[in-house]
Amino acid sequence: MYFKECISILDFLCSQEAIFLENARLYEESQRNLDILRESEQRFRYLFESTPTIAMQCYNRHRQVIAWNTASESLYGYSQTEALGKQLEDLIIPPHMREFVIKAVNKWLFEGIPIPPSELGLMHKDGSIVSVYSSHAIFTNMAGEKEMYCFDIDIRDRKAAEAAIKQKSQELEQALQYLQEAQLQIVQSEKMSALGNLVAGVAHEINNPVGFIAGNVREAIASVINITEYLRLYQEKFPNPGDEITQKAAEFEIEYLLEDLPKMLRSMEIGCERIKNISNSLTTFSRSDKDYKVLFDIHKGIDSTILILKHRLKANKKRPAIEIDTEYDNLPQVKCFPGQLNQVFMNILANAIDALDESSIGRNCAELENNPNRINIKTFLEDDRVKISIVDNGKGMSEVVKQKIFDRQFTTKSVGKGTGLGLAIARQIVVDKHGGNLEVSSVLGEGTEFIITIPLNE
Ligand SMILES: Nc1ncnc2c1ncn2[C@@H]1O[C@H](COP(=O)(O)OP(=O)(O)OP(=O)(O)O)[C@@H](O)[C@H]1O
Numbered sequence: 235m236y237f238k239e240c241i242s243i244l245d246f247l248c249s250q251e252a253i254f255l256e257n258a259r260l261y262e263e264s265q266r267n268l269d270i271l272r273e274s275e276q277r278f279r280y281l282f283e284s285t286p287t288i289a290m291q292c293y294n295r296h297r298q299v300i301a302w303n304t305a306s307e308s309l310y311g312y313s314q315t316e317a318l319g320k321q322l323e324d325l326i327i328p329p330h331m332r333e334f335v336i337k338a339v340n341k342w343l344f345e346g347i348p349i350p351p352s353e354l355g356l357m358h359k360d361g362s363i364v365s366v367y368s369s370h371a372i373f374t375n376m377a378g379e380k381e382m383y384c385f386d387i388d389i390r391d392r393k394a395a396e397a398a399i400k401q402k403s404q405e406l407e408q409a410l411q412y413l414q415e416a417q418l419q420i421v422q423s424e425k426m427s428a429l430g431n432l433v434a435g436v437a438h439e440i441n442n443p444v445g446f447i448a449g450n451v452r453e454a455i456a457s458v459i460n461i462t463e464y465l466r467l468y469q470e471k472f473p474n475p476g477d478e479i480t481q482k483a484a485e486f487e488i489e490y491l492l493e494d495l496p497k498m499l500r501s502m503e504i505g506c507e508r509i510k511n512i513s514n515s516l517t518t519f520s521r522s523d524k525d526y527k528v529l530f531d532i533h534k535g536i537d538s539t540i541l542i543l544k545h546r547l548k549a550n551k552k553r554p555a556i557e558i559d560t561e562y563d564n565l566p567q568v569k570c571f572p573g574q575l576n577q578v579f580m581n582i583l584a585n586a587i588d589a590l591d592e593s594s595i596g597r598n599c600a601e602l603e604n605n606p607n608r609i610n611i612k613t614f615l616e617d618d619r620v621k622i623s624i625v626d627n628g629k630g631m632s633e634v635v636k637q638k639i640f641d642r643q644f645t646t647k648s649v650g651k652g653t654g655l656g657l658a659i660a661r662q663i664v665v666d667k668h669g670g671n672l673e674v675s676s677v678l679g680e681g682t683e684f685i686i687t688i689p690l691n692e
C-alpha cells in the first residue's frame with residue numbers, strides 16, 4: 235500500500251517536473267521570439283527613421299501625423315515634435331489641393347479606393363512648393379484601425395533639370411526657326427541678287443550708248459534746223475540754180491526730206507527718252523537695299539516689276555496676251571526696303587501669270603476672248619497704311635491649297651517650275667520686315683486676290 239502511494243507521488247512529481255521543464259522551454263522560446271520581434275521592430279524603426287532619401291510619414295484615420303521620419307523633417311521643414319498630432323492637410327498640402335486630398339484619403343481609408351503614386355507639389359514650412367514623387371500604403375493596426383503611410387521622394391533636382399532641358403529645347407527650336415528663316419532669305423536674295431545684278435548690268439551698259447545717242451540727236455536736231463534754214467535761204471536767193479541742182483533736188487525729194495528729217499530726229503529723241511525710262515526702271519527694280527528703310531515710290535516698284543515680267547505677258551501659242559490694268563491712288567512715298575518689296579510684287583505677279591497660264595489650258599479662242607486673261611493692280615491709302623491689291627482671273631485655288639500657300643516648300647507646280655518659297659518669302663518680307671499684312675482670297679476656277687498692306691511709317 236505504502237509502495238503504491240509512493241509510486242503515485244513519484245508519478246505526480248515527475249509530471250510536475252515535466253510541466254516545469256516544458257514551461258521553462260516555452261518561456262525560453264517566447265523570450266527568443268520576443269528578442270526577434272524586438273530586433274525586427276528596431277530594424278523597422280531604424281529603416282523608417284534613417285532612410286535619408288525617402289520622407290516617410292504615417293497618418294491615423296483622422297489624418298493626424300503619428301510618425302514623421304528625419305527625411306520628412308528636412309524635406310518639409312517641420313521637426314518630428316512639430317509634426318506629430320497635426321493634420322496632414324494643415325501641414326504639407328497647399329490650400330488649392332486640400333479638399334481634393336481629404337476626399338482622396340477618406341475614400342481610401344473608408345472605401346478602399348487606393349491613391350495611385352504620382353508627382354505632387356507639396357508645401358514646405360516656409361510656404362515654398364516641394365516637388366515629390368509620392369506613393370502610399372494602407373495598414374490595419376491591432377485595434378483594426380486603418381493607418382496611411384506616405385513615402386515621398388524629393389524630385390526637385392529632376393524637375394529643375396527637366397525645366398532646364400525644356401528651356402534649352404525651346405531655345406534650340408527658336409534658333410532652328412531663325413536659321414530656317416535666314417536660309418529662306420538667303421536662297422531668295424541669292425536668286426534676286428543674281429537677277430538684280432544682271433538687270434543692273436544691262437541697264438548700266440545701255441545707259442552709256444543711249445546717253446551718247448541722245449546727246450548727239452539733240453545736236454543733230456539743232457544742226458538740221460540750221461542746215462534747213464541755210465538751204466531755204468539758198469533757194470530764196472538763187473531760185474534758178476540750174477538743171478543739175480534742180481534734178482538732184484527732185485531725185486532726193488529735198489522738199490519732203492527737209493520736212494521729214496526734223497520729225498525723224500524728234501522720234502529718235504523720244505525713243506532715247508523711252509530707253510532711258512526703261513533703263514531707270516530696271517535700275518529701280520534691281521535696287522539693293524540698305525540696312526535701314528528708305529522712302530520709296532511704290533508705283534515705280536510695281537511698274538518696274540511689270541517691265542521685268544513683260545516677256546511673260548506677251549501672247550504665245552497657248553493663249554493671247556495677258557492684260558495688266560493699273561489703278562494707282564495718289565500715294566505718298568513709303569518708308570520701306572524697296573528691293574525687298576519689289577521681290578514681293580515679283581513673287582505675286584509671277585504666281586498670277588502662272589495661274590493664268592494654267593487656266594488657259596483647254597480653253598478655246600472664243601472662251602479666252604470672252605473672258606480675257608487679266609491682272610488688275612490697285613493701290614489705295616487706308617488710314618496710315620498703303621494697300622496694294624493684285625487680282626487675277628486665273629485658275630484660283632481650293633480651300634485646302636489656300637490654307638497651305640504660305641508654308642515653306644508648298645507648291646502645286648511641277649518639279650523645276652516651283653520651289654514653294656515665293657509666298658513664304660513674300661509674307662516674311664511684308665509681315666516681319668515691314669510690320670504689314672498679306673491676305674489672300676480666292677475662288678477655285680474664278681481667280682485670286684492678294685492684298686499687301688504696308689504701314690506708311692513703321
Ligand atoms: N494667284 C494664284 N492663283 C492660284 N494659285 C496660286 C496663286 N498664287 C499662289 N498660288 C498657289 O500657291 C502655291 C505656292 O506659291 P509660292 O509662290 O509660294 O510657290 P510656287 O509658285 O509654287 O513656287 P516658287 O517658289 O517658284 O514661287 C502655288 O504652287 C500655287 O498652288
Ligand SMILES: [Mg+2]
Pocket residue numbers: 581584585652655656657
Ligand atoms: Mg511663286
